[in-house]
Amino acid sequence: MAIEISDHNRLLVKVAHLYYEDGLTQVEISRRLRLSRQKVQRLLQSARDQGIVQISIRPIMGIIPELETNLEERFGLGEAVIVETTSYEDQDTVAREVGAGAAEYILRVLKPGDSVVISWGGTLRGMVNSLSANAHRKNFDGLKVIQGLGGLGNPNNETHAADLTRRMASILGGRVVLMPAPGIAGSRSAQQAFHSDPFVVQALEEAAQADIAIMGIGAPRADSILIQQGNIVSWPELSRLAELGAVGDINLRYFDRMGERVASDLDARVIGLTIEDIKRIKHVVGITGGSAKLYAIEAALRGKLVDVLVTDHITAQKLLDDG
Numbered sequence: 001m002a003i004e005i006s007d008h009n010r011l012l013v014k015v016a017h018l019y020y021e022d023g024l025t026q027v028e029i030s031r032r033l034r035l036s037r038q039k040v041q042r043l044l045q046s047a048r049d050q051g052i053v054q055i056s057i058r059p060i061m062g063i064i065p066e067l068e069t070n071l072e073e074r075f076g077l078g079e080a081v082i083v084e085t086t087s088y089e090d091q092d093t094v095a096r097e098v099g100a101g102a103a104e105y106i107l108r109v110l111k112p113g114d115s116v117v118i119s120w121g122g123t124l125r126g127m128v129n130s131l132s133a134n135a136h137r138k139n140f141d142g143l144k145v146i147q148g149l150g151g152l153g154n155p156n157n158e159t160h161a162a163d164l165t166r167r168m169a170s171i172l173g174g175r176v177v178l179m180p181a182p183g184i185a186g187s188r189s190a191q192q193a194f195h196s197d198p199f200v201v202q203a204l205e206e207a208a209q210a211d212i213a214i215m216g217i218g219a220p221r222a223d224s225i226l227i228q229q230g231n232i233v234s235w236p237e238l239s240r241l242a243e244l245g246a247v248g249d250i251n252l253r254y255f256d257r258m259g260e261r262v263a264s265d266l267d268a269r270v271i272g273l274t275i276e277d278i279k280r281i282k283h284v285v286g287i288t289g290g291s292a293k294l295y296a297i298e299a300a301l302r303g304k305l306v307d308v309l310v311t312d313h314i315t316a317q318k319l320l321d322d323g
Contacts, residue, residue, distance in 0.1 A: 001096070005218050006104065006206075007081075007101070007104025007105060007108055007201050008104075008108075010081070010104075011033075011043060011108060011150055012043055012046060012047045012050070012052055012080075012210070013047075013052060014033070014065055014068065015029060015033070015040060015043045015044060015047065016043075016044065016047040016052055016053050017069065018032070018244075019040075019044055019063045020053060020141065022069070023133070026040045026041060026044070027150075032078060032079065033079060033108075034109040034111070034283070035108075035109075040305070050096070052224075054279065064082050064084075064313055064316075067080075067082050067313065067316050067317065067320075068080040068081065068082050068316075070320055071309065071316050071319065071320060072134070072293065072321060074319075075301040075309075075319075076304070077301075077306075077307065077308060077309055078158075078283075078307045078308055079145040079281070079307075079308045079309075079319055080308070080309050080310075080311075080316065081097050081101055081102070081105050081308070081311075082311065082312070082316050083097055083101035083289070083310065083311070083313065084312070084313050085098070085179070085289065085290075085312035085313065085314060088089075088289075088290060088291055088312060088314040088315070089290070089291050090290070091122070091223075091290045091292055091293075092122065092177065094123075094289045094290035094312055095122040095123040095125070095126045095290070095322075096126045096129075097126070097289075097312065098123055098126065098287060098288065098289040098290075098311060098312055099122075099124065099125065099126020099127040099128075099129065099130055099287065099312055100121050100126060100130040101125070101130045101310055102123070102124075102126070102127040102130075102214075102285070102287040102310040103126075103127045103128075103130035104130075105253065105285070105308075105310055106131070106214065106285070107131070107138055108233065108307040109283075110138070110140055110143065110145065110172070110210070111140075112139065112140050112141040112142050113141070113142035114142075114143055114144070114208045114211045114212060115143075115144040115145075115146060115206065115209065115211050115212075116143070116144065116145050116146065116168075116174075116210055116211065116212045116213075116214060117146040117147075117148040117206075117207040117210035117212070117213050117214070117273065118145065118146070118147070118148060118161070118164060118168060118177055118213075118214040118215075118280070119148050119149050119161065119164055119213075119214065119215045119216055119251045119252075119272075120149055120152060120160065120161035120164060120183075120216065120224060120251070121216035121225060122133070122216070123216045123220060123287045123288050123289070124164055124179070124214065124216050124287065125164065127162050127214070127287060128167050128168050128171070131168065131171045131172065132171050134164045138171045138172075139173075140173055140174055141173075142174075143169075143172055143174030143175070144174055144176075144177060144206070145165055145168050145169035145172070145173045145174045145175070145176055145177070146165065146177040146203060146206050146207045146210055147161050147162055147165040147176075147178050147179040147203060147207070147272045148161070148179075148207045148210075148213065148251055148272055149161045149175065149179070149183050149251050149252055149270075149271070149272030149273070150152045150179050150181040150182045150183035150184070150194075150200075150270075150271035151181070151183055152181055152182070152184070152226070152232050152252075161183065162178050162179070165177075165178060166178070177202070177203055177206050177207075178203065179199075179200055179203040179207075179271070179272070179273045180197070180199050180200060180203075180206070181194040181197065181200045182194075182232065182271060183232070183252060183270065183271060183272060184232060184252070184269050184270055184271070185269045185270075185271055186269070187269065188265075188268050188269060190269070191268065191269045191270070191271060194271050195271070200318070201272065204273070204277075206278070207272075207273050207283070208273060208277045208280070210281055211281075211282065211283060212281070212282075212283045212284075213273075213278055213281040213283070213284045214285050214287065215250050215251055215278065215284060215285065215286055215287070215306065216250075216286075216287055216288055217248055217249070217250055217286050217287075217288040217296050217297055217300050217306075218248060218250075218252075218293070219247065219248050219249070219292055219293050219296040220238040220239075220241050220242050220246055220247075220248075220254070221238075221292055221301075221309060222235055222238075222248070223292075224238070226238070233266065238289065240264070241254050241262060241264055241266065243256070244262050244263075245262055245263060246262040246264075247292070247295050247296055247299045248295065248296025248297070248299050248300060249296070250261075250275065250278060250286070250300060250305055251272050251273050251275075252270050252272060252276060252308075253267065253270065253272075253273075253274055253275045253278075254266070254267065255275060255299060255300070255303060255305070256283050256299065257295070257298075257299045258299065258302055258303055259299050259300055259301075259302045259303010259304065259305050260276045260303060261274075261276075274307065278305065279304070279305065281310070282307075283307055284305065284306045284308070285306065285307070285308040285309075286300060286305070286306030286308065286309050286310070286311075287310045287311075288310075288311060289310075289312035289314075289315045290312065290315065291314075291315075293315070294315060294318055294319070294322075297309070297311065297315060297319065298319055298322065301302040301319070321322075
């Protein structure tokens with residue numbers, strides 16, 4: 001029977017590793033992991049009490065601090081959170097497992113009064129579904145959850161941006177800010193018309209000023225949620241993006257292998273935060289994994305599009321091997 005590894009235990013090992021082996025001060029650790037100094041002190045004491053810290057750090061089974069540290073150093077990440085996956089080739093399985101790890105991470109770093117902007121997709125659905133089982137442990141007074149991309153497909157679908165935003169705010173007891181617009185307008189002129197709507201303008205302004213951005217990372221592939229929905233984007237459109245050099249997207253904004261924006265007619269019709277908007281947010285968390293996303297993740301890291309990466313252990317190792 002597999003042992004369930006909680007984010008608390010993962011955090012114990014990470015903090016101990018940063019303090020005892022990497023030589024970071026408690027203040028440096030608190031800033032890096034968005035924790036109070038008192039919290040860092042308690043975690044270090046708990047690590048000693050539990051015997052995790054002896055002469056050297058004794059990792060808890062299933063936790064991979066060396067892999068996380070190597071990924072952080074290789075790509076200049078503020079933090080990497082690695083989740084073990086049981087099926088690297090199955091995107092639905094990876095989305096659930098990485099999403100669950102992301103939920104633990106988010107519950108750890110969120111603070112009362114934070115504003116959070118989220119995107120859409122299967123991995124974020126996995127995160128929100130997992131939040132419901134654990135959110136009772138925290139109090140997030142004054143939290144605001146903002147929709148960072150207009151709606152795509154059926155608004156009752158669990159991957160729809162408005163549904164994810166609304167559910168996350170409800171679970172965490174926060175205020176919700178929705179974007180009353182489609183994710184992709186029918187034309188450039190229609191996109192401009194939506195951008196003149198005061199509620200859309202307000203949502204975009206609040207999203208751009210968020211403390212934390214929670215973003216999935218997608219790839220232009222035939223079995224993506226975009227294509228599965230049937231009425232959002234056609235395969236010829238995604239194929240054209242690939243011809244233009246697109247290897248991935250964040251918030252439906254496509255980028256090339258260096259993480260640079262790919263200009264296209266589709267990009268001009270998207271209603272949501274741009275890559276430039278996202279990069280200006282101080283704490284951007286990329287949540288994704290699986291074999292189909294490897295090149296997209298690598299490009300996002302190259303382009304410094306995320307500050308924190310939550311992914312699976314096989315993807316993490318391949319990123320190090322290929323990087």
